[in-house]
Amino acid sequence: MIYRSALKTLSVAACALTLGAGSAMAAGKTIDWAKVPEAKTVLFYPGQTSFEWIQTGTDHGGARSFTKKGDNCAGCHSEETADMGKKMVTGQKAETMVIAGKRASIPLSIKAAYDSDTLYMRFAFPAGPHNAVPFADGGKMDPDNEIKLAMMIDGGAVDKAKQSGCWSSCHHDARDMPSAPKKDALGAAKGIDTSHGYVTKYLPESRTAISLKDDPRGGWDKVKPQAELDALLKNGTFLDLSRFKSGKGGVSEDGYILAERVLKENAGATYTGKKEGDQWVVTMARKLKSGQPGDVAMEDGKTYTVGFAVHDDYVAGRFHHVSVDMRLGLGASGPDVEIKAAKQ
Numbered sequence: 001m002i003y004r005s006a007l008k009t010l011s012v013a014a015c016a017l018t019l020g021a022g023s024a025m026a027a028g029k030t031i032d033w034a035k036v037p038e039a040k041t042v043l044f045y046p047g048q049t050s051f052e053w054i055q056t057g058t059d060h061g062g063a064r065s066f067t068k069k070g071d072n073c074a075g076c077h078s079e080e081t082a083d084m085g086k087k088m089v090t091g092q093k094a095e096t097m098v099i100a101g102k103r104a105s106i107p108l109s110i111k112a113a114y115d116s117d118t119l120y121m122r123f124a125f126p127a128g129p130h131n132a133v134p135f136a137d138g139g140k141m142d143p144d145n146e147i148k149l150a151m152m153i154d155g156g157a158v159d160k161a162k163q164s165g166c167w168s169s170c171h172h173d174a175r176d177m178p179s180a181p182k183k184d185a186l187g188a189a190k191g192i193d194t195s196h197g198y199v200t201k202y203l204p205e206s207r208t209a210i211s212l213k214d215d216p217r218g219g220w221d222k223v224k225p226q227a228e229l230d231a232l233l234k235n236g237t238f239l240d241l242s243r244f245k246s247g248k249g250g251v252s253e254d255g256y257i258l259a260e261r262v263l264k265e266n267a268g269a270t271y272t273g274k275k276e277g278d279q280w281v282v283t284m285a286r287k288l289k290s291g292q293p294g295d296v297a298m299e300d301g302k303t304y305t306v307g308f309a310v311h312d313d314y315v316a317g318r319f320h321h322v323s324v325d326m327r328l329g330l331g332a333s334g335p336d337v338e339i340k341a342a343k344q
């Protein structure tokens, strides 16, 4: 405690260097996380359960209630994600590329605070057992980054995002998914960058058609004309995405998802993170209203659907652990708000 309060008196620059993951700091402000209430969730291994999968009755027991009644994932699943993860991680359900030794779930602690212009988040989760062997040379798909932590924010305009969080962006034809197009077919899609050799996340609104059930499932190559995509971005039809990468001492990325995943380094949200004992502790600060395209403008008193993902064990792509939809309330409470951001 003495250590903490002494640090508060140091200069902004010194804080950034020494305080690291213990506190989020932006605009010279330090949050005392000990005073902020904690929300807990369990991230689970989702396998190949895509936007198309969750809406197809022969795949998913909850498809009908999700599509017809508007039920949300959390409503049926929030208490059982650890058990769900076991089914995909072992290949019992919706997974054709099993990673031996991968954990089924990861408990995640989430704290949030805000002031007149910034949202601060703090995440903590146990570091991996590292007995998983991803299928990559040397066992590491992303050798530079032991972990990555991502946060998605829905501004309210995206189809089914309020009910499903990240699932609106996860499709059956994305990288390593069952309907992923062959590399030499990728040039067929205009308006997205496929030069890296695969299809990234995209939103239903960015495509002219999406096949839920019939093969090939998804709609990767049915990209709407650029003028329509521009209009969607302008009117708030995107998922705000930011993430922390643990390599190089910690890298912050910020961007959004619409026709594809767009992420740039140091473009808004600022993350810090480090391993403290057997825990990873990651903090984030972002402007409530940045004015940047692809950033949700957040307001006091409002609630936002959010989703989280952790890549552990140096994995990449879809081999992550994810949350179901969660609600983040800025001064807004209520039974459905799991993450109550404390005003500072």
Ligand code: HEC
Binding pocket: 046, 049, 054, 060, 061, 062, 063, 065, 066, 071, 072, 073, 074, 075, 076, 077, 083, 084, 085, 087, 093, 163, 164, 167, 324
């Ligand atoms: C109305 C309740 C309901 C809703 C809403 C619902 N599900 Fe399900 N879900 C089920 C049922 C029932 C099963 C089948 C469980 C079984 O076979 O034991 C299931 C199975 C799953 C599974 C496979 C793992 C397992 O335990 O079988 C995943 C993954 C899953 N759901 C994800 C989701 C996601 C993501 C959403 C939101 C987009 C969602 N579900 C919405 C009821 C629901």
